Amino acid sequence: xxQIKFRVNGVMQSIEAADNQTLLDILRERLHLTGTKxxxxxxxxxxxxxxxxxxxxxxxxxxxxxxxxxxxxxxxxLANEEKNDPIQQAFVDCGAVQCGFCTPGMVMMTHALLEETxxxxxxEIRNFMEGNLCRCxxxxxxVEAVQTxxxxxxxxxxxxxx
Amino acid sequence: MTNRLEGNEKxxxxxxxAGDIHVEGIVVGKILRSKVAHARIKNIITxxxxxxxxxxxxxxxxxxxxxxxxxxxxxxxxxxxNKIRYIGEGVAAVAAVDEETAERALELIEIELEELPGVxxxxxxxxxxxxxxxxxxxSYWTSxxxxxxxxIDALVTAKKGDIEAGFAASDLIIEDEFILPLIHHAPxxxxxxxxxxxxxxxxxxxxxTQSAFSVRRGIARxxxxxxxxxxxxxxxxxxGFGAKTTATIETVAAMLAIKSGRHxxxxxxxxxxxxxxxxxxxxxxxxxxxxxxxxxxIARQARILVDSGAYDIFGANTTSQVxxxxxxxxxxxxxxxxxxxxxxxxxxxxxxxxxxxxxAHFAAETQMDRIARELGIDPFELRRINALxxxxxxxxxxxxxxxxxxxxxxxxxxxxxDHLDNIPLTPGKARGIGIAGCxxxxxxxxxxxxIHLNEDGSVTLFIGAVEIGNGVITAMALLVAEELGIPxxxxxxxxxxxxxxxxxxxxxxxxxxxxxxxxxxxxxREVKKxxxxxxxxxxxxxxxxxxxxxxxxxxxNDRSRMLKLEQVANSRINATGGGPIxxxxxxxxxxxxxxxxxxxxxSRASKPFFVFGAQAAAVDxxxxxxxxxxxxxxxxxxxxxxxxxxxxxxxxxxxxxxxxGYALSEEAVFDQGRMINANFLDYRIPTMLxxxxxxxxxxxxxxxxxxxxxxxxxEPPAIPTAPAVANAVFDAVGVRINTLPITPERVFxxxx
Numbered sequence: 001x002x003q004i005k006f007r008v009n010g011v012m013q014s015i016e017a018a019d020n021q022t023l024l025d026i027l028r029e030r031l032h033l034t035g036t037k038x039x040x041x042x043x044x045x046x047x048x049x050x051x052x053x054x055x056x057x058x059x060x061x062x063x064x065x066x067x068x069x070x071x072x073x074x075x076x077x078l079a080n081e082e083k084n085d086p087i088q089q090a091f092v093d094c095g096a097v098q099c100g101f102c103t104p105g106m107v108m109m110t111h112a113l114l115e116e117t118x119x120x121x122x123x124e125i126r127n128f129m130e131g132n133l134c135r136c137x138x139x140x141x142x143v144e145a146v147q148t149x150x151x152x153x154x155x156x157x158x159x160x161x162x
Numbered sequence: 163m164t165n166r167l168e169g170n171e172k173x174x175x176x177x178x179x180a181g182d183i184h185v186e187g188i189v190v191g192k193i194l195r196s197k198v199a200h201a202r203i204k205n206i207i208t209x210x211x212x213x214x215x216x217x218x219x220x221x222x223x224x225x226x227x228x229x230x231x232x233x234x235x236x237x238x239x240x241x242x243x244n245k246i247r248y249i250g251e252g253v254a255a256v257a258a259v260d261e262e263t264a265e266r267a268l269e270l271i272e273i274e275l276e277e278l279p280g281v282x283x284x285x286x287x288x289x290x291x292x293x294x295x296x297x298x299x300x301s302y303w304t305s306x307x308x309x310x311x312x313x314i315d316a317l318v319t320a321k322k323g324d325i326e327a328g329f330a331a332s333d334l335i336i337e338d339e340f341i342l343p344l345i346h347h348a349p350x351x352x353x354x355x356x357x358x359x360x361x362x363x364x365x366x367x368x369x370x371t372q373s374a375f376s377v378r379r380g381i382a383r384x385x386x387x388x389x390x391x392x393x394x395x396x397x398x399x400x401x402g403f404g405a406k407t408t409a410t411i412e413t414v415a416a417m418l419a420i421k422s423g424r425h426x427x428x429x430x431x432x433x434x435x436x437x438x439x440x441x442x443x444x445x446x447x448x449x450x451x452x453x454x455x456x457x458x459x460i461a462r463q464a465r466i467l468v469d470s471g472a473y474d475i476f477g478a479n480t481t482s483q484v485x486x487x488x489x490x491x492x493x494x495x496x497x498x499x500x501x502x503x504x505x506x507x508x509x510x511x512x513x514x515x516x517x518x519x520x521x522a523h524f525a526a527e528t529q530m531d532r533i534a535r536e537l538g539i540d541p542f543e544l545r546r547i548n549a550l551x552x553x554x555x556x557x558x559x560x561x562x563x564x565x566x567x568x569x570x571x572x573x574x575x576x577x578x579x580d581h582l583d584n585i586p587l588t589p590g591k592a593r594g595i596g597i598a599g600c601x602x603x604x605x606x607x608x609x610x611x612x613i614h615l616n617e618d619g620s621v622t623l624f625i626g627a628v629e630i631g632n633g634v635i636t637a638m639a640l641l642v643a644e645e646l647g648i649p650x651x652x653x654x655x656x657x658x659x660x661x662x663x664x665x666x667x668x669x670x671x672x673x674x675x676x677x678x679x680x681x682x683x684x685x686x687r688e689v690k691k692x693x694x695x696x697x698x699x700x701x702x703x704x705x706x707x708x709x710x711x712x713x714x715x716x717x718x719n720d721r722s723r724m725l726k727l728e729q730v731a732n733s734r735i736n737a738t739g740g741g742p743i744x745x746x747x748x749x750x751x752x753x754x755x756x757x758x759x760x761x762x763x764x765s766r767a768s769k770p771f772f773v774f775g776a777q778a779a780a781v782d783x784x785x786x787x788x789x790x791x792x793x794x795x796x797x798x799x800x801x802x803x804x805x806x807x808x809x810x811x812x813x814x815x816x817x818x819x820x821x822x823g824y825a826l827s828e829e830a831v832f833d834q835g836r837m838i839n840a841n842f843l844d845y846r847i848p849t850m851l852x853x854x855x856x857x858x859x860x861x862x863x864x865x866x867x868x869x870x871x872x873x874x875x876x877e878p879p880a881i882p883t884a885p886a887v888a889n890a891v892f893d894a895v896g897v898r899i900n901t902l903p904i905t906p907e908r909v910f911x912x913x914x
Binding site: 035041044089132137140143 | 163165166168169170171172173174175176177178179181182184347348349350351352398399400401402403429431432630631632633808809811812815816817818819820841842843847849850851853855856
């Protein structure tokens with residue numbers, strides 16, 4: 001066991017974690033931040049994507065010990081009570097959500113993409129998000145949602161779904 | 163267009179799936195899964211596991227009543243007592259304070275086994291000296307008379323006309339054999355469940371299921387409890403596709419909860435899901451077809467060999483459906499069809515998105531393409547010549563009242579000109595375009611719905627259906643909102659709780675929007691009738707002169723005279739003899755007759771409705787590697803009336819994506835009954851780079867009646883995709899790949 005201090009969604013956390021515990025398990029089991037999903041627990045599906053020091057990671061592949069002193073943003077850290085993040089709203093508006101299990105990971109990945117590439121092409125979106133699997137939507141509306149969110153975040157605004 | 167009503171909780175991470183449930187004192191349940199495929203259990207010693215500190219309960223098959231369950235064939239127990247029949251089968255389970263303790267406890271369970279020879283293919287199960295997988299098969303209850311014998315789970319036959327005369331009268335005879343893999347639903351959420359047995363001896367199970375009532379029935383049967391003491395709450399579900407239709411881990415969690423007195427959570431790992439979810443059956447299908455020079459189909463003979471795995475689960479039904487659908491949406495004078503579903507010592511297969519549909523249509527629709535080419539007839543024209551129309555009958559002799567395949571084909575043909583003609587070619591790749599059609603019989607299951615008109619004029623709708631991503635709560639809320647003239651936001655939907663909503667048949671068989679839409683709308687109509695009737699007294703105007711809208715009741719030709727819906731709701735509550743407006747409605751779809759002389763052992767002979775679809779795929783085949791990439795898919799589907807259009811589009815696009823996986827990349831690979839690619843790295847579901855633009859074409863019936871003409875869309879989009887892709891591959895490189903998936907290796911070898 002070791003003591004780990006890290007910031008999650010802006011709040012400092014200090015917890016004891018076993019050496020073999022993953023960030024995903026800490027988030028879900030200890031901090032009860034269950035928006036981050038466990039789809040495979042082996043880094044293949046992207047449902048557990050969070051931002052670690054602003055970079056998207058599969059939290060199932062990150063050991064808790066590695067995040068000591070780091071900053072983690074999860075899906076719960078994007079919205080405030082009144083207003084969704086533009087990415088979240090675009091996913092709703094574009095019909096990019098069906099069962100919703102891959103959605104938190106998709107939203108976090110979109111966040112990472114748009115921070116780096118504010119106006120991505122469809123090809124850039126698909127390449128960047130290839131590791132996030134979805135079984136419901138066929139991805140078409142997810143790509144639309146990313147494009148819509150990108151447009152809404154740009155200074156000139158706009159961005160409507162079909 | 164209306165957005166999904168539960169969308170916000172899903173994008174914010176607030177939606178609660180079963181694995182997200184946390185209550186004080188909850189413990190971890192874990193199942194010990196068999197590592198051998200076929201064995202007699204001699205003894206299971208649990209003493210060491212039970213004594214481990216932190217272990218609250220250890221159970222084996224002996225802890226369950228000696229009953230068998232199953233939908234069509236009751237051949238499975240909640241947990242095996244005497245015999246293991248597949249790798250992954252649960253043999254014991256523990257509840258412990260944490261995951262680590264639970265895992266250690268599983269390691270301490272000692273199992274004495276007598277290993278038996280396995281049966282790893284349907285052909286193997288049919289051999290004379292094949293080991294018998296179910297020794298007591300003769301004692302199993304079946305829901306319909308089935309022809310069963312030894313390892314044969316069901317032998318389904320259909321005959322019409324005179325097959326030999328049909329072939330003799332044909333100008334061209336074509337034969338093909340198709341080999342279809344076992345594929346997984348692979349929902350993004352592996353199944354999870356939480357159970358608790360309270361001090362009033364009531365069992366509550368919160369679970370990720372497609373059908374709360376089906377799970378309740380299964381638990382009650384396996385535990386021999388009255389339904390009144392079992393409550394199942396379907397929480398948010400991370401995709402189902404058929405994987406989450408019946409009680410599986412729920413029964414185990416329930417027993418652990420009873421034994422431990424605690425809330426017990428079982429979460430399947432991704433590997434558990436690959437080892438034990440009930441996937442799509444692998445099959446071999448042989449088809450021989452006789453056709454006239456002018457393109458008229460005359461005779462079809464088919465032999466379908468289905469690997470059921472260790473239990474029936476849905477095998478007899480799937481086999482029956484292939485027998486019905488093997489014609490494709492076409493008419494034949496002469497038929498001779500035989501489907502044999504065989505037990506093996508492998509993972510038991512169940513219903514996977516349109517069970518039997520993609521399999522039958524891959525055979526029927528790729529052969530159709532071959533026929534078109536050999537006769538030099540346009541593939542659309544060949545399909546139109548033979549299309550099933552109203553008045554034609556299906557293989558089991560059900561006379562169709564639904565029709566519209568020709569229209570679907572016509573719409574697809576028009577859309578192809580707009581969307582496929584101008585895709586730029588890629589150097590080093592051959593372009594091909596293929597089409598395929600489909601028909602699909604929806605299930606019909608009785609369901610009910612209750613509506614409360616609240617004091618403020620909003621309503622609460624109680625339904626037993628679980629929202630699994632299919633959009634059921636949005637679709638049902640839209641039906642109510644439109645009927646009552648209120649905003650959809652004013653409809654609160656309580657769903658998926660067997661103690662809160664009336665019986666509901668589940669998110670299966672593309673049935674929900676129709677089967678549940680009927681009672682929901684009937685209930686809404688009765689609410690409206692009561693509202694107008696009461697308002698008529700209050701306004702002293704005949705009911706016929708009143709209309710509902712904007713949460714108000716207006717006098718038609720003097721809209722200044724009106725009542726607010728909330729005034730009516732309140733006044734009715736306070737009126738002597740009135741009371742709150744609460745309406746429950748229920749209905750069961752009509753199942754037409756079929757010809758009992760024509761089929762035997764067929765468990766799915768009659769369907770309330772048939773729907774039609776057709777898809778076109780444009781592909782590029784890499785001339786060096788043989789890799790097929792899909793450039794675009796157009797999917798035209800008949801839905802009668804789209805209640806929640808954005809949801810319908812999503813279902814079409816998602817179904818096509820699943821069809822692309824079946825076509826190109828998905829296959830569970832087995833070695834002596836062990837799946838050797840049980841992870842997403844080796845079992846490839848389509849990624850964002852594999853799925854192209856998918857253009858949905860929603861075809862509605864002119865002047866569609868709601869709810870009668872609403873048709874389902876959950877399954878059909880997954881059906882014609884693989885044959886459309888295979889036909890496109892032939893168009894590109896001139897080879898027929900009759901074995902799925904169409905891997906680069908298969909294309910490479912065929913074109914070499």
